[in-house]
Amino acid sequence: xxxxxxxxxxxxxxxxxxxxxxxxxxxxxxxxxxxxxxxxxxxxxxxxxxxxxxxxxxxxxxxxxxxxxxxxxxxxxxxxxxxxxxxxxxxxxxxxxxxxxxxxxxxxxxxxxxxxxxxxxxxxxxxxxxxxxxxxxxxxxxxxxxxxxxxxxxxxxxxxxxxxxxxxxxxxxxxxxxxxxxxxxxxxxxxxxxxxxxxxxxxxxxxxxxxxxxxxxxxxxxxxxxxx
Amino acid sequence: xxxxxxxxxxxxxxxxxxxxxxxxxxxxxxxxxxxxxxxxxxxxxxxxxxxxxxxxxxxxxxxxxxxxxxxxxxxxxxxxxxxxxxxxxxxxxxxxxxxxxxxxxxxxxxxxxxxxxxxxxxxxxxxxxxxxxxxxxxxxxxxxxxxxxxxxxxxxxxxxxxxxxxxxxxxxxxxxxxxxxxxxxxxxxxxxxxxxxxxxxxxxxxxxxxxxxxxxxxxxxxxxxxxxxxxxxxxxxxxxxxxxxxxxxxxxxxxxxxxxxxxxxxxxxxxxxxxxxxxxxxxxxxxxxxxxxxxxxxxxxxxxxxxxxxxxxxxxxxxxxxxxxxxxxxxxxxxxxxxxxxxxxxxxxxxxxxxxxxxxxxxx
Numbered sequence: 320x321x322x323x324x325x326x327x328x329x330x331x332x333x334x335x336x337x338x339x340x341x342x343x344x345x346x347x348x349x350x351x352x353x354x355x356x357x358x359x360x361x362x363x364x365x366x367x368x369x370x371x372x373x374x375x376x377x378x379x380x381x382x383x384x385x386x387x388x389x390x391x392x393x394x395x396x397x398x399x400x401x402x403x404x405x406x407x408x409x410x411x412x413x414x415x416x417x418x419x420x421x422x423x424x425x426x427x428x429x430x431x432x433x434x435x436x437x438x439x440x441x442x443x444x445x446x447x448x449x450x451x452x453x454x455x456x457x458x459x460x461x462x463x464x465x466x467x468x469x470x471x472x473x474x475x476x477x478x479x480x481x482x483x484x485x486x487x488x489x490x491x492x493x494x495x496x497x498x499x500x501x502x503x504x505x506x507x508x509x510x511x512x513x514x515x516x517x518x519x520x521x522x523x524x525x526x527x528x529x530x531x532x533x534x535x536x537x538x539x540x541x542x543x544x545x546x547x
Numbered sequence: 548x549x550x551x552x553x554x555x556x557x558x559x560x561x562x563x564x565x566x567x568x569x570x571x572x573x574x575x576x577x578x579x580x581x582x583x584x585x586x587x588x589x590x591x592x593x594x595x596x597x598x599x600x601x602x603x604x605x606x607x608x609x610x611x612x613x614x615x616x617x618x619x620x621x622x623x624x625x626x627x628x629x630x631x632x633x634x635x636x637x638x639x640x641x642x643x644x645x646x647x648x649x650x651x652x653x654x655x656x657x658x659x660x661x662x663x664x665x666x667x668x669x670x671x672x673x674x675x676x677x678x679x680x681x682x683x684x685x686x687x688x689x690x691x692x693x694x695x696x697x698x699x700x701x702x703x704x705x706x707x708x709x710x711x712x713x714x715x716x717x718x719x720x721x722x723x724x725x726x727x728x729x730x731x732x733x734x735x736x737x738x739x740x741x742x743x744x745x746x747x748x749x750x751x752x753x754x755x756x757x758x759x760x761x762x763x764x765x766x767x768x769x770x771x772x773x774x775x776x777x778x779x780x781x782x783x784x785x786x787x788x789x790x791x792x793x794x795x796x797x798x799x800x801x802x803x804x805x806x807x808x809x810x811x812x813x814x815x816x817x818x819x820x821x822x823x824x825x826x827x828x829x830x831x832x833x834x835x836x837x838x839x840x841x842x843x844x845x846x847x848x849x850x851x852x853x854x855x856x857x858x859x860x861x862x863x864x865x866x867x868x869x870x871x872x873x874x875x876x877x878x879x880x881x882x883x884x885x886x887x888x889x890x891x892x893x894x895x896x897x898x899x900x901x902x903x904x905x906x907x908x909x910x911x
Contacts, residue, residue, distance in 0.1 A: 497577050500586050525583055532590040539597035 326409035344421045358515035366507040370450045370475045376410040377454035385464045414447040446507045452537030459541045483508040503533045557681035565596045579625040606642040609633040613648045631670035638674035708889035738774035814853030834862035834904040842866040860906040
């Protein structure tokens with residue numbers, strides 16, 4: 320599990336990463352309850368934060384590819400599958416810990432207005448893996464690290480806007496409302512909205528299954544071994 | 548503008564086909580009824596397409612696609628068009644029997660439209676064409692790989708044979724030199740030393756006018772004459788019994804008594820390297836044996852042409868061949884061919900009109 324351990328070392332070596340991991344979720348917790356949705360805003364926006372953290376984490380693999388570590392790993396006694404698995408496990412571990420801390424702090428701050436902390440935690444965890452898969456697939460397309468990273472920021476915001484994280488999907492044109500169903504952000508927003516409106520927990524199955532399917536598709540796309 | 552057709556591999560075409568299929572299905576889903584179940588179907592098909600792109604999935608997995616599509620058809624009619632995906636994949640994999648559920652569905656489904664049938668035919672045809680292209684490319688690639696490997700092996704064999712040939716020649720030379728040195732040392736050397744010592748003794752005795760001097764001189768003379776005999780014998784022993792060179796050819800042809808043999812030699816036989824004689828003798832013997840075995844000749848003609856760079860030996864007879872028909876070349880001739888090949892030459896055989904063997908060898 321050397322790769323697994325080194326992910327932590329490499330990620331927390333940069334001060335900016337630790338601050339990034341702390342400031343964004345804690346800042347989000349203290350956002351008030353707005354007109355829409357009937358849940359503290361931070362819980363709704365947390366989907367974007369997950370995507371940003373995931374993009375930061377998955378950049379480690381991009382870095383490995385850019386400085387030819389991946390090329391050297393290909394002659395090391397470790398399979399590409401092992402390398403990916405240990406990396407993704409470490410990322411998932413970090414994100415799950417952040418999710419747990421976020422939900423617990425949120426409950427402490429907002430108390431009764433949080434609908435169901437355990438379901439929220441499940442939604443966030445499933446979405447974390449989807450976001451990691453998305454970042455992985457995104458970085459697999461690009462050769463230049465800086466270009467990939469800067470465009471990804473814009474793409475995340477755009478996906479959040481279209482997916483109904485920043486405003487309700489219903490205010491957009493009819494045709495667009497259906498098309499955005501093909502974005503993973505739509506489904507995390509949908510899941511938190513269903514939760515906040517007090518829908519029965521069976522209805523949450525569809526968004527969770529869709530997020531899971533998105534995750535598999537992204538992982539299949541992103542796990543391709545690219546050495547250069 | 549020129550298109551680089553090398554870039555268009557079957558894999559790329561298959562990927563493009565899958566992407567377009569998913570795109571069209573998404574558009575259909577948007578137009579018909581954009582509900583949530585459709586997203587799951589689209590994602591499921593996308594995952595299977597990605598899995599087929601990444602990993603070699605076995606052919607039966609299309610049954611999963613078909614089952615899922617058929618379940619979805621009950622709720623969403625547009626899922627009928629999604630059946631084009633498994634159809635494409637089965638024909639791509641050259642296993643059309645796995646597409647049987649699609650055929651049964653098309654016949655039994657009450658809302659089968661011309662559009663649906665056309666979509667299926669289109670998907671199936673493109674799958675079949677791309678599959679055939681892929682198969683052909685793979686076959687040619689394998690074939691060219693095999694040929695390249697054979698080529699390398701032969702090249703190696705040739706080099707090894709050439710080296711072995713040179714080494715053999717050198718070893719023979721060294722052994723021979725060793726034998727000569729030993730013989731000279733053992734017989735001639737001892738006698739000469741003894742006679743030198745005897746002569747020295749005679750010189751001393753002669754100075755002192757000893758009566759034994761005369762006897763000593765006789766002894767020395769005897770030893771010298773003995774060593775002369777030894778030397779002659781050694782030289783005689785060293786010299787091969789059989790002459791290397793054109794004499795050997797004459798000898799072989801003289802031994803052939805079935806019919807008259809005409810041996811013509813053109814060019815300087817002294818230019819032929821020793822190791823080539825080692826190929827020429829057995830070739831001639833083999834050719835004459837074949838003549839005895841397969842023909843009834845009245846005259847055998849042997850000609851040896853030696854030009855500055857090449858030598859050509861041809862053996863032909865005028866008689867009729869006994870048994871016409873396709874005979875494979877024998878072991879003897881095959882070995883000779885290999886040996887000739889090792890020095891860069893060739894041996895060819897023609898039995899259509901009488902018997903004709905031509906051996907061509909390069910001279911350094």
